[in-house]
Amino acid sequence: MKFNKKDDGTYELDVRGYVCPHPQLYTLKSLEKMQDGMILEVLIDNPSSVESVTQACNGRGYAILEQNSPKAGVTAIKIQK
Amino acid sequence: MAEAKNDRNKIYAAGVVVFLAIISLLYYLSAPVYLYIVAYMWFGFLYGILQQYGRFCMASAWRDLIMVKVPRMFVGVMIGMIALSFIAVFIFNQYPERYHTTQIGLHGLIGGLLFGLGMVFAGGCATGSLYKTGEGNMISLTVLLSLSFAQAIFAVTIFDSIFQRFIEFLPRTSMVELIFGKPAVPAGTEYHLNYADYSFWQHMIADAGVNALLISAILLIGVYVIVVRKGFLRRRAAAITAKSGAAADGGEAKMGFKDEVAGFWSMITSSRRTSIAAILIALVAAGQVFSLAWMADKFDFINFGNVLVHQTASKNAPPSTWPDETYPNDVAVRSGNTVFDPGYWYITTQEAMFAGWSMKTVGLDSHPADGSPGYLENNHYFGDYNGLPRPWLSPAMLLSFGLILGASFKALLAREFKWKFPTRELFIYAVIGGTLMGIGARIALGCNIGAFYAPVAFGDPSGWVFFVGMGLGAYISAKFVNWIANRKMADMDMDFDIEL
Numbered sequence: 001m002k003f004n005k006k007d008d009g010t011y012e013l014d015v016r017g018y019v020c021p022h023p024q025l026y027t028l029k030s031l032e033k034m035q036d037g038m039i040l041e042v043l044i045d046n047p048s049s050v051e052s053v054t055q056a057c058n059g060r061g062y063a064i065l066e067q068n069s070p071k072a073g074v075t076a077i078k079i080q081k
Numbered sequence: 082m083a084e085a086k087n088d089r090n091k092i093y094a095a096g097v098v099v100f101l102a103i104i105s106l107l108y109y110l111s112a113p114v115y116l117y118i119v120a121y122m123w124f125g126f127l128y129g130i131l132q133q134y135g136r137f138c139m140a141s142a143w144r145d146l147i148m149v150k151v152p153r154m155f156v157g158v159m160i161g162m163i164a165l166s167f168i169a170v171f172i173f174n175q176y177p178e179r180y181h182t183t184q185i186g187l188h189g190l191i192g193g194l195l196f197g198l199g200m201v202f203a204g205g206c207a208t209g210s211l212y213k214t215g216e217g218n219m220i221s222l223t224v225l226l227s228l229s230f231a232q233a234i235f236a237v238t239i240f241d242s243i244f245q246r247f248i249e250f251l252p253r254t255s256m257v258e259l260i261f262g263k264p265a266v267p268a269g270t271e272y273h274l275n276y277a278d279y280s281f282w283q284h285m286i287a288d289a290g291v292n293a294l295l296i297s298a299i300l301l302i303g304v305y306v307i308v309v310r311k312g313f314l315r316r317r318a319a320a321i322t323a324k325s326g327a328a329a330d331g332g333e334a335k336m337g338f339k340d341e342v343a344g345f346w347s348m349i350t351s352s353r354r355t356s357i358a359a360i361l362i363a364l365v366a367a368g369q370v371f372s373l374a375w376m377a378d379k380f381d382f383i384n385f386g387n388v389l390v391h392q393t394a395s396k397n398a399p400p401s402t403w404p405d406e407t408y409p410n411d412v413a414v415r416s417g418n419t420v421f422d423p424g425y426w427y428i429t430t431q432e433a434m435f436a437g438w439s440m441k442t443v444g445l446d447s448h449p450a451d452g453s454p455g456y457l458e459n460n461h462y463f464g465d466y467n468g469l470p471r472p473w474l475s476p477a478m479l480l481s482f483g484l485i486l487g488a489s490f491k492a493l494l495a496r497e498f499k500w501k502f503p504t505r506e507l508f509i510y511a512v513i514g515g516t517l518m519g520i521g522a523r524i525a526l527g528c529n530i531g532a533f534y535a536p537v538a539f540g541d542p543s544g545w546v547f548f549v550g551m552g553l554g555a556y557i558s559a560k561f562v563n564w565i566a567n568r569k570m571a572d573m574d575m576d577f578d579i580e581l
Binding site: 001003017018019020021022024025026028029045046047048051052055056058059060061069072073074 | 086087090133136138140141144145148149150151153201204205209213216217218220221309312316351352354355492495496497498499501504507559562563566567569570573
């Protein structure tokens with residue numbers, strides 16, 4: 001797992017290699033620590049976690065700015081708190 | 082480059098289907114009656130596709146609700162179960178001999194608790210681990226192997242005496258019996274539940290209406306009130322206020338009953354793919370029960386084990402559609418030459434049998450000098466109930482096999498297939514989780530499917546006992562995993578430059 005600052009107000013979280021519940025857990029814990037308006041870019045390779053992350057963000061009012069698959073089995077999600 | 086990889090995935094997906102088609106043909110050519118177990122395989126294939134599509138893993142029904150407040154899977158499970166329960170009444174009306182209930186008691190709660198503890202560590206339930214294995218996830222395969230061998234070892238060591246002393250004699254009941262009472266039987270006669278003792282409408286009201294629909298609806302309302310309601314109404318009030326200007330009193334717009342209904346509905350429809358998958362899985366599950374009952378009827382047997390020893394239901398000589406060979410060592414003699422052949426969606430028992438058969442095959446079974454059966458064949462679980470058939474003649478094993486490949490097929494098409502191998506941390510989680518799930522499933526006489534989803538849908542209240550236990554176990558291990566995650570994040574100093 002890697003967590004880095006990309007630039008002002010944007011952070012990266014790489015949870016590839018993890019299975020449920022770790023990706024959704026670390027994503028939401030990271031978001032909880034961030035301020036409103038900040039952006040988190042997450043890399044996940046566990047499909048069911050992607051579904052849980054998007055659902056959890058919708059439920060909390062966080063915006064999913066972008067979601068794509070940079071390569072097979074991997075999903076990149078850009079979330080604004 | 083990306084397109085070439087995509088095309089390769091499609092070729093692999095087609096390869097999966099061709100492979101299963103060839104296997105099916107070989108079974109048919111060997112003996113047409115084997116179409117019965119081939120049907121299990123193809124139903125497994127459909128479950129695999131739909132589970133992968135809907136991310137249908139029952140572990141997340143409790144876990145994600147507790148840990149990240151996401152009710153998606155909880156809703157999906159309930160929707161699927163309600164749909165299946167209503168269809169099941171029609172099917173059992175046609176094939177009443179397929180209706181059955183299991184023992185209800187504390188073992189369901191304890192087994193469910195251990196299973197719930199394990200499934201959070203493992204990252205998936207029993208059937209979820211199967212479909213995730215199909216996605217190339219070797220952590221889930223580790224879970225499956227741990228679950229299988231833990232069950233088999235537990236079954237041949239401690240479980241026999243637990244079953245005989247605490248479980249075997251427990252009552253079996255159904256919601257129809259609880260609501261409408263037992264019919265009168267001659268004095269001195271013990272009553273045994275029989276589907277035909279109750280009318281179609283009694284089954285519809287009690288088994289589907291109360292056991293599945295009413296209890297599920299109460300639970301869903303509870304989840305809405307506890308988890309979803311506050312956030313939904315706050316966002317809705319803010320959105321209405323922003324759209325129409327401040328409310329007359331200067332505060333936010335007032336929320337009423339209509340808004341509550343909208344909130345509940347938004348929870349039900351929050352994950353379209355999970356809800357669609359849940360309904361389709363229910364239809365497949367119903368189709369499986371009906372098709373297998375119909376095929377057994379047509380091929381003249383009650384349990385597939387009967388085919389392996391040439392014992393027809395009609396007492397006639399085996400028809401030409403049956404194999405010439407017999408397999409007397411594969412069946413459970415004491416329960417009428419049967420093998421595990423549930424006729425509906427089931428997961429863990431066949432995996433325990435696979436592990437038991439593997440142990441027997443590599444010589445881990447000790448046969449006494451007098452030639453009597455070894456401890457594997459001679460215990461209650463394998464010897465009396467399920468048999469130890471070779472995996473390719475084990476009906477439900479073919480379902481698990483098909484489920485893995487169905488998930489692979491769908492994952493390949495969706496570009497979601499990815500080989501993933503365990504780190505030391507995830508390996509430990511997988512082994513602990515799989516072992517706890519295996520032991521829990523044996524104590525409860527089934528997993529999240531066999532001890533919860535199917536029984537509840539079929540009118541058996543024992544499934545709810547397991548569900549409560551599963552929730553308690555999931556709550557405890559969710560707290561533990563959350564604590565580990567907090568420590569890990571603190572160690573990584575993840576909040577190093579975030580202003581709080």
